[in-house]
Amino acid sequence: MSEKKILRALRGEVQPVPPVWMMRQAGRYLPEYRATRAEAGDFLRLCYNSELAAEVTLQPIRRYGFDAAILFADILLLPQALGRELWFETGEGPRMETTTSAAEVAGLRPDEAIHETLAPVYQTLRILKRELPAETTLIGFAGAPWTVATYMIAGRGKEEQAGAHRLKREDRATFEALIDRLTGATIEYLSAQVEAGAEVIKLFDSWAGSLKGQDVQDFAVKPAAKIIAALKARHPGLPVIAFPREAGAGYIGFAGATGADCVAVDNSVSPEWAAEHVQKEICVQGNLAPHHLVTGGEDLIRETRHVVRAFSKGPHIFNLGHGITPDADPDNVQRMIDAVREGG
Ligand code: 1CP
Numbered sequence: 447m448s449e450k451k452i453l454r455a456l457r458g459e460v461q462p463v464p465p466v467w468m469m470r471q472a473g474r475y476l477p478e479y480r481a482t483r484a485e486a487g488d489f490l491r492l493c494y495n496s497e498l499a500a501e502v503t504l505q506p507i508r509r510y511g512f513d514a515a516i517l518f519a520d521i522l523l524l525p526q527a528l529g530r531e532l533w534f535e536t537g538e539g540p541r542m543e544t545t546t547s548a549a550e551v552a553g554l555r556p557d558e559a560i561h562e563t564l565a566p567v568y569q570t571l572r573i574l575k576r577e578l579p580a581e582t583t584l585i586g587f588a589g590a591p592w593t594v595a596t597y598m599i600a601g602r603g604k605e606e607q608a609g610a611h612r613l614k615r616e617d618r619a620t621f622e623a624l625i626d627r628l629t630g631a632t633i634e635y636l637s638a639q640v641e642a643g644a645e646v647i648k649l650f651d652s653w654a655g656s657l658k659g660q661d662v663q664d665f666a667v668k669p670a671a672k673i674i675a676a677l678k679a680r681h682p683g684l685p686v687i688a689f690p691r692e693a694g695a696g697y698i699g700f701a702g703a704t705g706a707d708c709v710a711v712d713n714s715v716s717p718e719w720a721a722e723h724v725q726k727e728i729c730v731q732g733n734l735a736p737h738h739l740v741t742g743g744e745d746l747i748r749e750t751r752h753v754v755r756a757f758s759k760g761p762h763i764f765n766l767g768h769g770i771t772p773d774a775d776p777d778n779v780q781r782m783i784d785a786v787r788e789g790g
């Protein structure tokens with residue numbers, strides 16, 4: 447197990463060719479994903495159909511031989527398991543019943559109850575553990591409490607963190623109670639994922655960049671630290687990747703403050719900056735800009751090599767700065783992987 451390239455990077459080993467995987471590697475840019483999603487009926491049915499969720503997780507592994515497979519699920523399944531309604535508007539994205547009052551937070555289902563809804567997710571991991579090639583690392587994940595809370599409070603995503611900031615300002619007690627409930631439930635959810643076969647956990651804080659000042663400490667660093675400490679106490683040696691997206695200077699010291707084994711960086715910071723300030727502390731994952739997989743050409747090859755070279759002196763997992771987009775060309779993904787494995 448410790449021979450897997452991803453696990454070696456997470457232990458701090460510097461490798462001549464970094465391991466590589468991609469956020470949203472199972473997704474709409476792949477025709478085989480679109481076919482399986484159609485077979486499932488819709489996105490949520492796909493998430494809860496363990497056989498088909500395992501199938502779409504495996505598709506990019508078969509096609510490209512990535513070094514990691516990430517469980518096919520969504521960060522919004524946890525609030526759904528806590529009792530809040532979730533649906534997807536075609537062409538628009540996720541929608542949720544809003545959660546903004548003390549009564550609604552108090553009415554969330556208890557932690558023990560989440561496993562009933564989430565059982566198919568654990569089953570997906572069990573299938574993957576059996577089906578994955580021996581060299582492929584299986585990554586489980588959850589959203590960080592702040593990011594999940596932004597969706598629960600606004601009832602939707604994208605540019606909608608304003609509601610969460612407002613609740614934080616106007617009803618601090620309710621906001622903190624929600625963050626606390628999500629922190630506890632996330633520990634239970636991720637722990638069950640590890641028991642079902644996840645070898646690495648990634649915590650997605652996609653909207654961490656909208657937190658400023660003391661809020662970064664209180665709502666990004668502290669919940670992550672609590673989750674990581676609890677997971678490592680229950681599962682000694684479990685590696686954790688943290689992704690406080692667009693944290694900027696907040697990336698510095700994030701691993702030390704949270705206990706993460708790797709910090710994933712987005713492409714608003716340069717690889718040189720991240721190598722100097724973050725990789726000197728810990729393994730870094732990232733950070734090719736996803737648009738290169740749409741536009742391709744010489745720029746794709748040059749930028750891929752640039753990222754590989756900039757991170758070549760420390761532990762590195764090659765990835766994008768954010769998820770691959772549906773309009774990406776699958777052939778460009780192969781060109782990117784070839785450029786990484788040719789040694790930058
Ligand atoms: O139509 C489709 O097929 C749905 C597109 C899609 C996919 C492929 C969504 C809807 N979720 C997913 C899968 C998913 N989501 C994975 C699976 C593994 C993989 O990476 O291949 C993971 C890890 C996520 C995590 C996720 N969901 C995040 C964190 C990462 C990130 O992108 O910042 C977030 C913010 C979500 C919410 C969500 N789910 C889906 C969409 C389009 C969004 C974001 C939309 C918004 O903010 O409005």
